[in-house]
Amino acid sequence: MPDRPIDDAELKSLALSGDAAFWGHLAARSRQAATFSELFFLSTLRKKAKLHASESVRPKLRLALIGGYNLYPLHELVEHLLAIRGFECERFLGDYDNFVSEILDGSSPLYAFKPDLAFILPNANHCRFSGSLLDAVEQQREAAIGAADHLLNLARTFVARSGASVILANLALPGDLDLGSFRSRTLGADWSFRKAVNFELGLRAPAEVQICDVEFLSARRGITAAQDARAWYESKQLGSPDFLVDVAQELSHLIAARKQGPKKVLALDLDHTLWGGVIAEDGVEGIELGDSSPRGEAFKAFQKYLLGLSQRGVLLAVCSKNDHARAIELFEKHPEMVLRLEHFAAFKANWDPKSDNLQRIADELRLGLDSFVFADDNPAEIEIVRQFQPQVEGVLLGPDPAEFIGRLQAGRHFEPRNVTEEDLERTAQYRQERRRTEFAASITDMPAYLASLKMRGTIKEFDPLDVPRISQLIARSNQFNLTTVRRPETDIQGLLKRPGYSCFTMRLEDRFGDSGLISVVIAKVEGDVFVLDTWLMSCRVLKRQVEDEIMNEIFRLANAASCTKVRGIYLPTPKNGIVAGIYEEFGFVRTVDFTARKEFELEVEKYQMRSTKIHITRRAYEAS
Amino acid sequence: MKQAEVLAKLQEVFDGIFLQKVAAKPELSAADVEEWDSLMQISLVIAIEQKFRVRFRLGEVEAARNLGEFADLIAKRMES
Numbered sequence: 001m002p003d004r005p006i007d008d009a010e011l012k013s014l015a016l017s018g019d020a021a022f023w024g025h026l027a028a029r030s031r032q033a034a035t036f037s038e039l040f041f042l043s044t045l046r047k048k049a050k051l052h053a054s055e056s057v058r059p060k061l062r063l064a065l066i067g068g069y070n071l072y073p074l075h076e077l078v079e080h081l082l083a084i085r086g087f088e089c090e091r092f093l094g095d096y097d098n099f100v101s102e103i104l105d106g107s108s109p110l111y112a113f114k115p116d117l118a119f120i121l122p123n124a125n126h127c128r129f130s131g132s133l134l135d136a137v138e139q140q141r142e143a144a145i146g147a148a149d150h151l152l153n154l155a156r157t158f159v160a161r162s163g164a165s166v167i168l169a170n171l172a173l174p175g176d177l178d179l180g181s182f183r184s185r186t187l188g189a190d191w192s193f194r195k196a197v198n199f200e201l202g203l204r205a206p207a208e209v210q211i212c213d214v215e216f217l218s219a220r221r222g223i224t225a226a227q228d229a230r231a232w233y234e235s236k237q238l239g240s241p242d243f244l245v246d247v248a249q250e251l252s253h254l255i256a257a258r259k260q261g262p263k264k265v266l267a268l269d270l271d272h273t274l275w276g277g278v279i280a281e282d283g284v285e286g287i288e289l290g291d292s293s294p295r296g297e298a299f300k301a302f303q304k305y306l307l308g309l310s311q312r313g314v315l316l317a318v319c320s321k322n323d324h325a326r327a328i329e330l331f332e333k334h335p336e337m338v339l340r341l342e343h344f345a346a347f348k349a350n351w352d353p354k355s356d357n358l359q360r361i362a363d364e365l366r367l368g369l370d371s372f373v374f375a376d377d378n379p380a381e382i383e384i385v386r387q388f389q390p391q392v393e394g395v396l397l398g399p400d401p402a403e404f405i406g407r408l409q410a411g412r413h414f415e416p417r418n419v420t421e422e423d424l425e426r427t428a429q430y431r432q433e434r435r436r437t438e439f440a441a442s443i444t445d446m447p448a449y450l451a452s453l454k455m456r457g458t459i460k461e462f463d464p465l466d467v468p469r470i471s472q473l474i475a476r477s478n479q480f481n482l483t484t485v486r487r488p489e490t491d492i493q494g495l496l497k498r499p500g501y502s503c504f505t506m507r508l509e510d511r512f513g514d515s516g517l518i519s520v521v522i523a524k525v526e527g528d529v530f531v532l533d534t535w536l537m538s539c540r541v542l543k544r545q546v547e548d549e550i551m552n553e554i555f556r557l558a559n560a561a562s563c564t565k566v567r568g569i570y571l572p573t574p575k576n577g578i579v580a581g582i583y584e585e586f587g588f589v590r591t592v593d594f595t596a597r598k599e600f601e602l603e604v605e606k607y608q609m610r611s612t613k614i615h616i617t618r619r620a621y622e623a624s
Numbered sequence: 625m626k627q628a629e630v631l632a633k634l635q636e637v638f639d640g641i642f643l644q645k646v647a648a649k650p651e652l653s654a655a656d657v658e659e660w661d662s663l664m665q666i667s668l669v670i671a672i673e674q675k676f677r678v679r680f681r682l683g684e685v686e687a688a689r690n691l692g693e694f695a696d697l698i699a700k701r702m703e704s
Contacts, residue, residue, distance in 0.1 A: 012643070040667040041641070044659070048643055073663040230682050241666055 008041065015049040022049055027084040031249075036077075036241030039248070043080035061087050061255070064115035066094030066102055067169070068123025070236035077248035078119075085256040096236055097123060103158045110162075117165045117258075118158055119212070119251055121238065122151055124171035129193040133186050140187035141196060148200035155209045165488060167254055168205070169212040169247070170198040172239065175223035207468070208490045210417065212254060214238075217246045253412055261476060263393065263413040264367055266309060267358055269376040270320035270327055270349065273397060273404075274306075274339065275299050279326050290336030298401035303338035305405045310343050313423025314414050315365065315430055317346040319357045319374065324349045345430035354381055355388035365430060366539040368478060368575060373413045422469055422516045432513040433540055439512075450545060450613040453510040457546070457614045459553050461621045462496050462503040469517045470505060473536060478575040481536040482568065482582070500525050502557045504620035506550060508541055515541055519550055523557065530558035530566045530604075539578075545612035551586050553620060555607045560621075563604060567591075570598040625702055630676075630695040637671050650692030678702055 006014075006025045014022040026046060033039040061082065065071040071093045082089055092113040094102050099120060102110040110118070129135075129143050155168045171194045183189040187196050198215050205211055218226040221243055228240035238244060271278040276288025276295050288296040289303075310316050316339070320327065327349035331341050341347065346364050348357040354374070362369045370391040376382055382394040395411050397404045416423065436453070443449040462470065471489040478484065495503050506519040518541045522534035532554065537546060558566050568583040570576075572595070584590065587607070588600035627650065635648040641664070646657050654660040660668075669685055672678075678701040688694040 008640075016643075037667055037670050040663060044643060044664075073666060076663050230680075233682050234686065235662075241670055 011042075012045060015045040018049065023084075030081060030084045033249075034242065034245060036245050039077055039080065039245050043076060046080060046083060058086070058088065061089040062092070062114060062116045063089045063255070064092040064094065064110055064113060064118040064164075065121070066092075066099035066110060066118060067121030068097045068099065068126060069121055069238040070096050071121070074121075074238065074244050074248060077244055078252050081248055081252035082255060085252065087256060087259065100154065103154050103161075106161055110158075115162060115164045117167065117255065118162070119167045119169070120151075120155060120158070121169045121214075121247075122171065124174070124194060124214075127171055127194055127197055128190060129188045131188065133182075133188040135188060137187055140193065144187060144193055144196035145200050145204075147193075147197045148204055151201060152205055152209060156206065159208050159490065165210070165258070166208070167210045167212050167251065168201070169214045170201050172214050172218040172226060173223060175227055207471075208488065210254060210258075212247070212250055214247060214250075217250055218243065221246055257412075257415065257417075261371060261478060262416075263314075263373050264371040264476075265315045265317055265345070265361070265365065265373070266306070266414070267317045267319040267361060267372055267374045267392075268306070269354075269378070269381065270318060270322055272377040273375065274303060275330075275334075276401065279322060279330055284326075284330050284334055287330070287334070289334065295401055296336070298404070300336060300338060302401060302404045305408075307338055307343060309414055310427050312414070312416065313426040315345040315367075315427060316343055317361045317365075318344055318349055319354050319361065320349045321351055321354070322349040342431060343427065345427055345434075353384065353388070355385050358385065358389050358392055366479070366542065373411065375408060422472070425514070425516060429513065429515060429540065432515075435512050436510075447613070453512070453544070453613070455508060455510045455544065455614040457549055457616045458507040458618045459549070459616060459620050460505055460507075460618060462492070462505065464493075464496060466505055466517060467492050467496075470520055473517070473520050473538065474534070477536040477538065478573070479539050479578055480542065481573075481576050482532065482579055483534055483571045484573050484576060485534050487534075495522065502530070502561060502620070504553065504557070506546065506553075508544070508546060508614070519546060521550060521554065523554065525561045525563060528562070528564045529601075530554070530561060530563040532566065532568045535568075542578075545610075545614055547582065548610040548612045549614050549616060551607075552609050555604055555609070557620060558604050565601050565603045566607075568600040568602075570600070571596065572598070625699050627692060627695045627699065630698050631691070633675060634672070634691065634695060634698075637668070637675050641667060641671055648691060650690060650695065652691040653689065672698065676702060 006029070011022070011025055011029065014025065026042060030039065030042050033042060065075050065078070075091055075093055079089055079091065092110065092115060094110065102108045127147055129140055131139065131143065151168060155166045158164070159166050173194055174190050176190070179189050183191045187193055202211050218239065226239045226243040226246070228237065228243070231237035231240060238247065268274060276299055277286060279287065289299050290296045291300065306316060318327070328341065331337055331339070346361040348361060350357070358369060358372060358374060362372065369389055372392045373395060374382070374385050374392050375395040375397055377397045377399065379396055382396045385392055386394050393411060393413060395408055397407055440449050443452065467489060471487070471492050474487050474492070495501055502523045502525065504521050505517050507517050508515045519537040520534060521532065524531045524533050535550070537550070554566060568588055570580065570583065572580065583600035586602065588602040590598060591601050592599035631648045631650065638646045638648050642657070642659055644659060654665065669680065673680065676698050678698060680697070680701060684697055685694070688697050
């Protein structure tokens with residue numbers, strides 16, 4: 001993020017002069033834009049400046065917008081907000097209020113467009129309870145479920161027919177004063193009925209249907225500012241021009257978040273960030289933290305929020321210029337501290353530059369810096385990190401602790417689409433990993449160390465219960481990932497019982513704890529060749545012989561499928577260099593050698609099963 | 625406010641919104657300006673309502689055939 005917001009005139013002159021600095025400023029201003037006028041100005045500038053810029057070669061996103069409102073000019077705003085995030089689109093606009101037939105008619109232009117993703121924006125005013133206000137609540141609730149199912153079925157039909165992804169908007173609530181306080185005593189009023197439909201939409205939506213919470217967006221802006229009767233009568237708009245910006249911001253965020261890897265680590269400063277004051281000057285007793293002052297209360301609330309993030313699977317790390325011993329002392333002794341040492345996956349308090357410490361934390365956790373967010377109250381620190389570690393997202397918390405939570409949330413870095421068991425266990429797992437590393441340091445002999453871990457592995461064919469975790473690993477793994485093929489959850493569902501495929505996962509536990517599901521293999525039987533389409537592994541379990549056990553299992557399954565050889569594929573990316581040579585290490589021979597694609601083969605009969613220190617308690621396609 | 629005064633203030637709005645120079649003359653219409661599409665129309669109406677502190681009624685803006693008529697409409701809404 002550029003260090004200061006730039007004004008309209010400066011931005012305009014950068015755009016018109018073809019200055020490259022324009023794009024960074026444009027992106028920063030656009031992400032924060034909350035009014036139609038501002039976003040329109042920025043979008044116009046982008047189009048002008050694009051005339052100077054070279055056409056991007058990235059594949060375009062094929063985006064269909066359909067619904068019960070006029071989707072013009074919403075699409076322009078979405079297109080702009082996606083462009084500043086690096087996604088150019090090819091778009092399809094449905095006819096006004098024609099989305100039901102566009103979805104149901106398999107020969108409609110919607111399908112001919114071959115979308116990658118569709119946004120469905122149903123008209124809230126069409127969603128009414130048709131019975132009487134006096135009908136039994138159960139009957140009204142049934143009608144709400146029916147209305148929700150109708151929309152969800154349309155979304156499902158679209159996904160099944162197109163193979164594309166879908167984002168379905170829920171309904172804005174009406175700000176009418178009609179019915180007065182009685183509206184909350186029935187589900188038959190427009191207000192309460194739509195609220196009920198929205199609840200059912202969210203709770204009943206299958207994993208492949210993502211909900212865009214328009215109700216929330218309208219509440220956040222304020223219903224009276226979001227709705228606009230004139231805009232509806234004049235041109236069938238969803239709401240006021242500014243509200244279109246809210247929906248466009250949300251939609252482009254959801255779309256971009258699907259394509260980008262999630263953030264995994266939140267690195268935090270200490271002084272003026274987790275508490276008020278400076279340990280070195282104020283001492284453990286002198287800092288502001290806790291319920292005795294308004295500021296202390298705000299810092300404590302911020303810590304509680306961070307604890308919640310950590311419980312949801314975000315790894316917290318300390319990255320602070322401080323005396324290590326005094327920082328530790330505060331965490332151990334201050335009675336109002338919500339966050340304790342055990343909540344941090346890494347702890348760097350020293351006088352080195354924070355950019356160096358971030359690198360050390362990344363190495364320790366074996367995670368890429370592009371999965372890091374760094375929060376600090378000091379703009380200078382944010383700026384230094386931006387210069388030296390540009391992959392790290394900086395969040396400037398600013399001078400007022402009352403704003404910290406809001407500022408951190410505004411970056412929208414830690415919004416899960418799904419929460420899995422592993423998320424809830426993640427910090428504990430990294431803590432175990434630290435204990436393992438300390439333990440390893442005390443033993444010099446690697447085989448003895450591995451034996452002492454008492455590892456147990458469970459290998460299993462794809463199980464419906466594992467689908468969310470498999471899908472998460474497929475979306476998140478970058479380093480130990482041979483092909484980096486990303487697959488939506490629907491594809492994984494489809495692989496469960498698919499003939500001609502062997503798909504399995506491996507879990508690992510040891511004396512320090514359960515690492516959970518840590519590796520995924522998807523293989524396709526092509527004649528007598530066992531082709532490894534996907535092989536990925538969590539880097540937490542590197543050098544623990546998991547690779548050996550996986551390879552043993554691959555050859556066992558290849559043999560069982562009567563294949564004579566196994567073919568491994570490696571698609572190089574900037575991040576997966578650690579596995580470039582893995583097939584050759586197992587004795588495979590390189591058969592295809594392009595820059596962008598390598599293939600390797602090994603005859604089944606030539607493979608030597610490797611012996612490991614992992615006790616395998618179950619194998620794929622075998623009863624446990 | 626007279627039409628000429630309204631047009632002078634409209635010129636300020638235009639200078640802030642259009643990237644190219646567009647002269648606020650009574651005979652001007654959207655078709656004369658390349659940038660003036662329906663997205664620009666929405667933006668202009670918002671900017672003009674803010675600048676003159678008026679709110680147009682349903683259908684009024686659409687009925688104005690050129691900038692002169694639009695200026696008259698603004699003047700009328702400023703009075704009532």
